[in-house]
Amino acid sequence: DVVMTQSPLSLPVILGQPASISCRASQSLEYSDGNTYLYWFQLRPGQSPRRLIYKVSNRDSGVPDRFSGSGSGTDFTLKISRVEAEDVGVYYCMQGTHWPRTFGGGTKVEIK
């Protein structure tokens, strides 16, 4: 199985400051069709997971443009340019290239 390793585990951030979450896969996530199926999800307390980013860098409809995804191969990053109070929650990366699908362990974003 592909192991997805996220860091840091916890990310205290000052409001208005940037935040960055790393996600590393144990093998390349580039699929035979040329796409890289790496997703980012946000899980707020008491809510269902929300997809933020698909195929590395594509922002979902309604997701603020302060969220951005980047990376290739095995190394990926989610960045929040200026953290707002509503961004508090746990963020997960997930690979959709190999079976079984696997998630990272999560990064808890909190306000410092």
Added chain:
Amino acid sequence: QVQLVESGGGVVQPGGSLRLSCAASGFTFSSYGMHWVRQAPGKGLEWVAISWFDGSDKYYADSVKGRFIVSRDNSKNMLYLEMNSLTAEDTAVYYCARWDFDHWGQGTLVTVSS
């Protein structure tokens, strides 16, 4: 709009069985593969299973293989997860999600306890 509504969760004894349902609406259900994903208390997200759009293929996480069965009824826009030989490690909120994880249900809680 796309809507996914899970049901069927509850408390079950170890070794017992439970069937979860996911009612889909707002899209052409028969055109999409569908997943089950779970989150145990205090833990992260874990992918559980997928049913192909037509039910022709199914994959499972090793942790549930041989115990869980995913199925669907495209005539009723329903996805199911039959869970057998349940253990405490299966205690979790179970979500159904559309193929590309762009839409999720609200989840249903399964508690395995004596």
